[in-house]
Amino acid sequence: MSPIKNVNWQVNTEIVHTAQGPSKEGGMITQGLYPAVGYAFQSIEHAEAVVSGKEEGVHYGRYGNPTLKALEEKVAALEGGEAGLGLSSGMAAISSALLAFLKQGDHVICTKDIYGNTFKFLNTMAPRFGITSDFVDCTNSQEVEKAIRENTKVLFIETPSNPVLTVLDIEKLAIVAHKHGLKVIIDSTFMTPYLQKPLELGADLVVHSATKYLNGHGDVLAGIIVGSKKDVDNIRKNFMADLGQSLSAWDAFLVLRGLKTLGLRMEKHCQTALEVAEFLSSHPAIKKVYYPGLTTHPQYEVAQKQMKHSGGIVSFEVKGGLSAAKEMINALKLAFISFSLGDPETLVQHPASMTHAAIPAEERAKSKITDELIRLSVGLEDAKDIIDDLEQALSKAY
Ligand SMILES: Cc1ncc(COP(=O)(O)O)c(C=O)c1O
Incomplete structure (x- = not known):
């Protein structure tokens, strides 16, 4: 496999080659499609090491698969993040990313104009688990700061927003949010890493509906989360897998194919x-x-x-x-x-x-x-x- 990231590559070379390359078995240029759910281990100790995370590997299809891993590494490299996680839809990415940082009694500040189902999730499902939200005009960072409470844990924004394309200053908002210890999650679906890099501007996690431009062909439902390895590992093991939101190898293969262009x-x-x-x-x-x-x-x-x-x-x-x-x-x-x-x-x-x-x-x-x-x-x-x-x-x- 070619290097995860070559610092001298221009963006289109990076998109085509990053984290993808001829396989060791047979020199296949196209990413292999591995739909396996089960994986055989050399010993109980080996299985233990993979499950505990001491050794790299997949132990069960709900936690990932090798095709999905290639997609996760590619999008993580393009976003400039440590790790990526592929999920079954954009809403799976959004709900898992939010739940990972919230518990009963916590509060979220969310931008006012947001994708309809993100609004619905924060307004109907999250309150059933004791999580409350305020929808704030995030074009004004003072309004955001004023809305922060003792129990506020997350600032969730979407930029540009769906559908009225409000643009939010990621760098400015991340500074305000971090001053108060909040996690900053950005839905960057409309941009893709080709047009915007939220992590470089201070976000902690970037989420995508890969159903849209990342795949680009209208034939896959998929979501992606990119962030630190610690956060992504936590979401994979304790949220995505428990909620059963994993992305299939077939769909990961299609997104990888779409991504090349x-x-x-x-x-x-x-x-x-x-x-x-x-x-x-x-x-x-x-x-x-x-x-x-x-x-x-x-x-x-x-x-x-x-x-x-x-x-x-x-x-x-x-x-x-x-x-x-x-x-x-x-x-x-x-x-x-x-x-x-x-x-x-x-x-x-x-x-x-x-x-x-x-x-x-x-x-x-x-x-x-x-x-x-x-x-x-x-x-x-x-x-x-x-x-x-x-x-x-x-x-x-x-
Ligand atoms: C900005 C944005 N985020 C998230 C989603 C949800 O994505 P999915 O349909 O893949 O769950 C959408 C869907 O339209 C969207 O436009």
């Missing part, structure tokens, strides 16, 4: 998304465009500081309220109406009725998720075709 895909998503955002900004039927690459974005400076480019998601409000938004979405011909994002196909969705329907309407309003808000995951098609589709749908709706 991450750089190419992200460049194209970002370039087209900027063109789409500029087109929408100048269209008379559009009320508002959310895209961190537009100079009009309220956190444009922060985005420029911590993100390589601005990502593939563009959200916008149409004039004319709910019926106009629905009409516009229904008139699109190229874009598919779908919940996911980060796929080769352009996907469109209505957050208030789809991804963020789990959030009560009054809470949605506080997070700018209005009835006329539309989220577009800009695909890998040619920019002209995506823009032509938007134009014909807008002209039909108005």
Whole structure:
């Protein structure tokens, strides 16, 4: 296997080669797929050493497998973390990462606009176990500091946020949180390590829905956590495995395959998304465009500081309220109406009725998720075709 990380490699070489290489058996360049659940040991002592962690190895499929290990090492290297953990979905990564640092009586500060199911987890499941949360405007680090209580243990943020692309200053927030001994967990799904490195900016753990850009082909549900070896080992052994959230070898293999083109895909998503955002900004039927690459974005400076480019998601409000938004979405011909994002196909969705329907309407309003808000995951098609589709749908709706 090639070295985990060669410091002289540029990013695309790193993406292709890091933690992956010809196998000792047969020189296979492609990562082997090992679906084994059980592993044979040379002796009871050997089994004991692996289970206790004294020796490297896998003892049972619920704790990992060699294909998954290759994925975990690759994403950990790309994020600049010590260790990675592959899980069965982004929500598995988020729930396990949060539970690892929380117990009954603890408190979480979470950014206001957050993926709908993260909000639901913190608002419905976590309180059943005595964990409370406050949803705070994290664009203002003073607000965050004011919300910290004696029992606050975690600051959880998502940047840019889903769906209104609020950008949070990771470095600034990590300083405030660490001053009070909080763990900082960042959902970096919209960025991937190609565009943003939260650990280098001070985060303790980065979580991803690998279902999205990391895999990039819309055919796998997966999650990844990256952080210190100590934290990742703890989550693997005491949370992920006990909750049964492991990722299968088949799915890990597909994410590894998708990852190889991450750089190419992200460049194209970002370039087209900027063109789409500029087109929408100048269209008379559009009320508002959310895209961190537009100079009009309220956190444009922060985005420029911590993100390589601005990502593939563009959200916008149409004039004319709910019926106009629905009409516009229904008139699109190229874009598919779908919940996911980060796929080769352009996907469109209505957050208030789809991804963020789990959030009560009054809470949605506080997070700018209005009835006329539309989220577009800009695909890998040619920019002209995506823009032509938007134009014909807008002209039909108005
Ligand atoms: C930002 C973000 N985080 C987490 C998730 C959850 O990921 P998964 O669907 O893989 O559980 C999503 C899903 O859309 C997301 O957009």
